[in-house]
Amino acid sequence: MMDDRPLKALIPGGSSVPVLPAHLIYKNAEGGDRLMSYESLSEGGFATGSMLGSGGFIVYNDTSCMVRNTWNFSRFYHHESCGQCSPCREGTGWMEGVLHRIETGQGRE
Structure with missing residues (x-):
C-alpha cells in the first residue's frame, strides 16, 4: 500500500463487481483462505463475495471515501x-x- 496506509477494500474485477472489505480479502466468511480465482472470489455471493471479472483490481486504503x-x-x-x-x-x-x-x-x- 502506498505510504504504508492500511488496506480498506478491494474491487477485484473492475467497477461493476461487489467490493470486498479488507477482512474478506484474504479469508472468506467461513474463515477459509480466499484465493484469487473465480470460484474462491464468488464464495458467499453478493453478501461476502465478489467476482474476478476482467481482473481490473481497484485497491482502497483507509483514506478513500x-x-x-x-x-x-x-x-x-x-x-x-x-x-x-x-x-x-x-x-x-x-x-x-x-x-x-x-x-x-x-x-x-
Whole structure:
C-alpha cells in the first residue's frame, strides 16, 4: 500500500463487481483462505463475495471515501446505460441521486 496506509477494500474485477472489505480479502466468511480465482472470489455471493471479472483490481486504503467512489461509479454507469432495461435505466439514476445526497450531507432514511 502506498505510504504504508492500511488496506480498506478491494474491487477485484473492475467497477461493476461487489467490493470486498479488507477482512474478506484474504479469508472468506467461513474463515477459509480466499484465493484469487473465480470460484474462491464468488464464495458467499453478493453478501461476502465478489467476482474476478476482467481482473481490473481497484485497491482502497483507509483514506478513500467509499461513498464518493461509489457515487463516481454510479454516475459513469448512469451515463453509459443503453436504456434498454428499467433497472439500469432508472435504477442507476436513482442510485446516483441517493449517493450524491449522502456525499453532500443531505442523505435521508
